[in-house]
Amino acid sequence: MRDSLDIKSYIKSTTTKPGVYRMLNTKGEVLYVGKAKNLKKRISTYFSKSGHTSRIKKMIEQISNIETTITKSEADALLLENVQIKKYKPKFNILMRDDKSYPYIYVDTSHAYPRLSFYRGKRKKIGKMFGPFSSVNSVRETINILQKIFKIRQCSDIFFRNRKRPCLQYQIQRCSAPCVGLIKEDSYKNDINMSIKFLDGKNEEIINLLIKKMEEFSKICKYEEAALCRDQIDSLRQTVKSSDISNEKGDLDIIAAYIENTSSCIQVFNIRNGINYGNEIFYPKINEDTNISTLLSYFIAQYYMNRHIPKEVILSGKTNDEAILKKILSNKKRSSVKISTSVRGKRQKWVSMAINNAKSSIILRRLNKKDILERFISLQEDLNLCDVPNTIECFDISHTSGELPIGSCVSFNLNGFNKDEFRKFNIKTTDRGDDYAAMTEVLSRRYIRLKKEERELPDICLIDGGVGQVNAAIKVLESLQIYTTNVIGISKGKERKPGDEKIIIDSGKKIITLNKNSKALHLLQNIRDEAHRFAITAHRKKRDKKSIKSPLEEIPGLGPKRKQVLLKYFGGIHGVIKAGEDEIQKIPGINKTLANAIYIKFHGETN
Incomplete structure (x- = not known):
């Protein structure tokens, strides 16, 4: 600890209210962000207790200043703590890197023949979205299943409009070729509705409807259509059978953590309407004194900051601040969220599977590191370096x-x-x-x-x-x-x-x-x-x-607002090119000098 910080005086003047504290070094860099129910009590433990781990001792040696932010409650402190951890990325905190946006399956219901497509971005498009999926591969696998069972098109609208004969997808029985009218609009819409039900997890309902349709076709001797329904039923049952989590209702996440020495791995399985939307793997940076409870607490608070929150979260172990986490997740979701740590039967098998996955991931990661080290050693030997490079x-x-x-x-x-x-x-x-x-x-x-x-x-x-x-x-x-x-x-x-x-x-x-x-x-x-x-x-x-840069951007004095007004007035760049100098000068905000510069840009020197 630096001499510039009078710790006794500081602790004496610190509030006993809940809040967030930040440890800073001499450069003003944030070393650590923490939350506390009682700020005075929590900060004093760093300087009044002995027996700290080497990590804490190392941090205390670097502290030059401490900043605090008072919050209304401990729950608010937890939220602020995670926002600041993400903002400052302190080296003594548990960090979870993840800034990606998650993929969805999108169905454009406004189209006569909707397609299934991969989508990543803001959820503002007209139609139905299913997800988020944990990976692109999970999206592709699900779309592939739907193409096999219901033969839904996946091509772009431009491709669809310009087809004169069926494409390869029709030949390999992955599409019913609505582009060339080989399926009626009503029949295609029925397949789309079935696909939506599948994505909603209503598998049994789909099977019952298909059985009913198969029987109806058989009665009126439409055996080809009945055989098609039979094949769809078989494919669906096979798909449902292959899923370990097919009987689960609603949304839930299974989160399992595993720690080995100073390596950690967290596996998250996302279950939506009984469908396994894939799993995510994280390797949070941890310290030598981090245990499973602490790791899960930090992880859950950071993980759900920008994600869909399910109705239930199943954990591989108990967490610190479970009640606070439950309250925060429920408030954010605006409905009750259940956190389960002791489960039985089939659910316990899922948790065990997730833990085994996490353990296996750490072993594979360690083997990969071992291989990298061997390459570094080989580099030292082959190039005759003094030391093994890092x-x-x-x-x-x-x-x-x-x-x-x-x-x-x-x-x-x-x-x-x-x-x-x-x-x-x-x-x-x-x-x-x-x-x-x-x-x-x-x-x-x-x-x-x-x-x-x-x-x-x-x-x-x-x-x-x-x-x-x-x-x-x-x-x-x-x-x-x-x-x-x-x-x-x-x-x-x-x-x-x-x-x-x-x-x-x-x-x-x-x-x-x-x-x-x-x-x-x-x-x-x-x-x-x-x-x-x-x-x-x-x-x-x-x-x-550069190739799509507008020639207007090269004209000095013509800023973004004036450029927008100019294009709007003439209906685009071609209108600007055709316009005379006098016409351009009539636009508000464009004087004679600027109008002349715009005209010369497209026509050369004026007469």
Whole structure:
């Protein structure tokens, strides 16, 4: 703890009300965010008790200031705590990274022949949405089942309108070809209604309706239609039979946590209307003193901040603050939410299955880490490095004939790719097509910032390029007095075949070729390929953005509002091109000088 904080005076003046406290270091960075029913009592425990874990001791040594926020209740404190954990990402908290939006199955009920489609985004479209699913694969699998059973189209509306004969989906019996009128509108709507019932979990109701239809067709000797109903019934029963959770009603989530040393894994199974919508896997960052109860408490509070809350949550163990969590979830859902920790029978089997999944995931992750370590050791041996490296940063430049150059930086450590450290750079200062200057700019910007912020430098700076790029990198690091980072180059051979790469070491003075089966080579290739993918993706986005750029954006003095008024007045860009200078000048906010500039842009100099 820093001397600048008079802890006795601070605790004496701290309130006894509930709230959130933030531990800060000398740089003003948030080290830890916590909640308390009694702020004074909770904060004092950090400084009055002995026997803290090494993590807490390490944090206390760095505390320079403590900030507090008073809340109305402990429940409000829990909500605020999780908002601030997500905002500040304190290194001494349990962190759960997850910012993705979740996929849905969308049915456009306004169309005469609705399609089943994958959808991700805001739920404002007209029609029905089913989900959220935990993964894209879960959506695809469900749509595939519905295509097999009910032959619902999945093609886009443009594709649908322009068909003159059935497509391959009809040939493989995955679509009834409504695009060319091979199924009547009423029959297709019936199939859509059946699909919706399936997504609502009404499987038994669908089977009973199909049995009734099959019997009716049999009575009037329509045996082909009766056989089709029979096949649908068989497919549905097989699908229902394959689901372990087919008899469950309503919505529920099964959450299981598993901890092994300082590794943790949480598995979440989402059950909606008796259908398993897939599972999610999380690896929260935990500390050595974290137990299952604490982990589940933190996880649940963060997990449901931006997600659908089911009617019931089944947990693999008891949590801290169970009553508060239940109250928060119920208030957010605006209906009662049940949290179950002791279940029996079939439900207990689901929990055991989820725990086994979590345990298996940790083992696989550990084996993956072991393989990465072996590759790092192989790299040390093959390149004759002094120590086994911990972090590698790789740089690449992407452009099209020198246009719109983009630089990329990817980071790789013993845990795999560290996407928090991925960076892309718009090249600002170099001449067109000058790869050496572009590399110099990217490396300078990256390492000047790292030094300025006093952050850890990588052990290896890997350059996707030849001796010229490697020498440019060495000059940058020498100018910044960085001598602990090894600069290594990886360049493709003459035929640019994988395995023929040249490895440039010893400050660009030595070029070696590694065995095609070398683990070190595979590691360098993997990192190089990711840097290339990251750079080229950013470059293509930039290039596509430029290709759809309006010529009006290049006119000085014509801002977004005036541009909008101009396009609205003339009905689009073609109207603007046809307009005379006098016509343009009539628009409010556009003076003679600006009108002249707009006219010249499309017609050249005026007479």
